[in-house]
Amino acid sequence: MTMKVVGQRVKRYDGMAHVTGETRFVDDVIVPGTLTIKAFRSPVAKGNIKDLDTSAAEAMPGVAGVITAEDVPCNAYGLVPDQPVLVEKAVRYKGEPIAAVAAVDEDTAVEAINKIKLDIEEEKPVFDPLEAMKPDAPKVRPEGNVFMFGERPFRQIILGDVEEGFKKADIIVENEYLHPSLEHAQLEPQASLAVPDAGGKLTIYTVSQALYFHLGQLLGILQMEPDKVQCKQWAPRTGSSWRHNAGFSDINYVGGTVGGGFGAKNDIHADHVTALLALKTGQPCKWRWTREEDLLYSTFRGAWRMTIKDGITKDGRIVARQIKSIRDAGAYSTLNFYVVDKHSFLAAGPYFIENVYVQGYCVYTNKPPASSMRGFGITPATFATEVQIDKIATQLGMDPWEIRFVNAFRKGEHTATRRVVNSVALVEVMQKLAEKAGVDLPDKLMTMTSTERG
Amino acid sequence: MYSLEFTVNGQLCQVAVDLKTTLLEVLRDKLFITSPKVGCNTGDCGTCSVLMNGKLVRSCITNALSAQGKEVTTIEGLAEAGELHPLQEAFHDNYGAQCGFCTPGMILASKALLDENPKPTREEAKEALSGNLCRCTGYGKIIDSVMAAAEQMAQAKS
Structure with missing residues (x-):
């Protein structure tokens, strides 16, 4: 059967108006x-x-x-x-x-x-979220400078037990990452x-x-x-x-x-x-x-301060990941809390890690309100976790590709929020990327699949 | 007030302006030609680009009276006898337009380039469009569109 749209190149429905100035x-x-x-x-x-x-x-x-x-x-x-x-x-x-x-x-x-x-x-303003979190900080808002996620001052994600995970680890890698604010x-x-x-x-x-x-x-x-x-x-x-x-x-x-x-x-x-x-x-x-x-x-992507502590075994497997992230929300909630939610849900990355603990804070400062920007809070998390993977590789003396292959989601595994992933292809995507980039990966990586954890 | 007489897209226009009126204000607010946009109003983004006697200008920082007796072309004036300009076709076919806000200025900047240099290299096209910002496409598809139009125009000539 020939599809009219699926599999075909389709022109933008509004493209003609754009190129004639009629939009x-x-x-x-x-x-x-x-x-x-x-x-x-x-x-x-x-x-x-x-x-x-x-x-x-x-x-x-x-x-x-x-x-x-x-x-x-x-x-x-x-x-x-x-x-x-x-x-x-x-x-x-x-x-x-x-x-x-x-x-x-x-x-x-x-x-x-x-x-x-x-x-x-x-009045004396406060601009730095770390300062704003202190008990004697100037109050940006009457109800407090930290957004309450229910009864907690942070969004909490718990999977397994990170402390137990750290005990099993051969090395611990801990780093702090800063992501600046960005204007659309x-x-x-x-x-x-x-x-x-x-x-x-x-x-x-x-x-x-x-x-x-x-x-x-x-x-x-x-x-x-x-x-x-x-x-x-x-x-x-x-x-x-x-x-x-x-x-x-x-x-x-x-x-x-x-x-x-x-x-x-x-x-x-x-x-x-x-x-x-x-x-x-x-x-x-x-x-x-x-x-x-x-x-x-106008709103913008608020700045982030992210601390990641990973426990890794000698074979490159991340066995525990602890993340504390602080979002500079500016003066109002806007979509900041949802940004922190998404960040916290997905901050552990596209990797199967059995023990995860995430704390996502949303802190008010005397700055224009931040809000959504492409990827909400996931993009800064990806920046931090991917640089972290490179640092793990350096410390272990392993190829950073291998760390990613070893930890990538396999079919049927789950995220930190216990969401089972059935449609995953990170391993295959990385194999394709390596080919396209002219990177010669060892056979043991090139023969891995997303369907089974080797 | 001063009387500004100039040609816009082939049509003679007469408009009353004062000394601080910009060409962009005349086009948008007096003649209701809205394809040149107010993106920054400081000459930085290129969304207000129009052609004046064939040369690319930023209408937001062009004094209206400097258009006296001249010919101004906006994207509304590119199509001839109902036929789209090859650049318009190429931007549509190659996904050079996404949200559409930069598109009129981008196509006019491309026209200024091709009028002067009908067979530009990709690097030359990038250089020529460097004053026109786009936040959607990443520019790749825009340069593809310009190169496709140049190719099309060369074939049409031969």
């Missing part, structure tokens, strides 16, 4: 009378707002609306709703939005922003356009990579159906503002055309502010972040 990204949607939004952002990393005066901005000709925390019906959002749309009192990172202006053009909006007066009591630098900056209709309903053009998550969160923020949506300022992990089915007909959420995301558009950056200003002014409102804003204040 319409959010900023390419032009609606007459659209106001330009600019944000007033915190000049300090941590502080307490004493007074905010937007009267001069509001009085300016050409300014259609100014919003502050007071204008946000439910000023807490996120999967764990802990992040304000606009800061009311406590500033937690430099650049955190405090107010936003909608004006006839960009120059007027910028001028209005410059007329906003802020009286803020600056997707070419389309954060952008949003909200167009109100006479009935108070909204059409929002979004760059979102997670339409339904964000639609639910927006309904929570806007409280468009107050009976159905409850505001929770700070709730435990189960109390999310995310609601299915609530007020879907009030927002026509238009998305799907994303000018690069890589995880940068898994959190709401602009849609809430454009929606609020569109509802307040009754006019279409567009907010396109500058590249500078995007680089400085």
Whole structure:
């Protein structure tokens, strides 16, 4: 049977529109009378707002609306709703939005922003997660600087008994790995356009990579159906503002055309502010972040500090692996805890290790909130564990290829979370890679298979 | 205000601009030609690239009045008589476009290259496109597309 798509080279369904320039990204949607939004952002990393005066901005000709925390019906959002749309009192990172202006053009909006007066009591911030974990550290958040995974301050994964495993080992290799923060630098900056209709309903053009998550969160923020949506300022992990089915007909959420995301558009950056200003002014409102804003204040891959202690027998078999990872989450939870979850589940790598102990910490600091980026927390873990394998090889005087072959998953084995792996081909993939790279591996490695542990 | 008269994709246009208006603003905000993008607005990413009298320029840092009397081409102006330019075909066929945000600028930069150097080496193509950023493809497929278009255009000529 000939398949139409499977096994065939298929052109991109949107490719023709891309090469002719017809693809319409959010900023390419032009609606007459659209106001330009600019944000007033915190000049300090941590502080307490004493007074905010937007009267001069509001009085300016050409300014259609100014919003502050007071204008946000439910000023807490996120999967764990802990992040304000606009800061009311406590500033937690430099650049955190405090107010936003909608004006006839960009120059007027910028001028209005410059007329906003802020009286803020600056406080001592904390930037290093290790410092933030100390008991006397400045508090990034009232509930503490370490995210609670249930009753534990870390995500815990236990398989077997690492201490027993270390006893069986011939050598112990322990190293610390640092992974810096990374910006997605997707070419389309954060952008949003909200167009109100006479009935108070909204059409929002979004760059979102997670339409339904964000639609639910927006309904929570806007409280468009107050009976159905409850505001929770700070709730435990189960109390999310995310609601299915609530007020879907009030927002026509238009998305799907994303000018690069890589995880940068898994959190709401602009849609809430454009929606609020569109509802307040009754006019279409567009907010396109500058590249500078995007680089400085949008989410990014948070930094990691990973300590790996491995117990290895002389034949190269890893018999115990203990990992302690600390994620620098920035000021809010966003998707950080899920990033730490995935990191912890898979940090032991594509290797069958019988004794594993992982502690994944998610620590708040006074930096812009980190969040998802390609691979969530797995990519930094892979960096650390693969460098670790090379170090093990050096210490044992073995070929690093051999360590990987000896430990690779075989069919029917399981991960640290006891998930049985039935479709594995790491051994075969490595054999192919070696061939392609012109690496001459010994027969004992080239004859191994993923179906049995030799 | 000043009167800017120039040709865009073969059509004569007259637009009122002030001294700080950029060519990108004229194209997007006044003429509603949205294929040149606002990627960085500081001349670094290349998503705003257009051709001015056949030369590649970054429209976000090009003063609008410098286009006075000139011919500007955006990607909307590449197809002739309903036929796509070989570069457009090649980018589509070789997966040179992924999210599409850099694509208009990337194709115009490629056109500027092929107009000057119809048979570039891969290295020359890389060099010519080095001012246009792409975060999706890793550039490999883009260079493949340019080389395929050059080949196609050479065959069409002979």
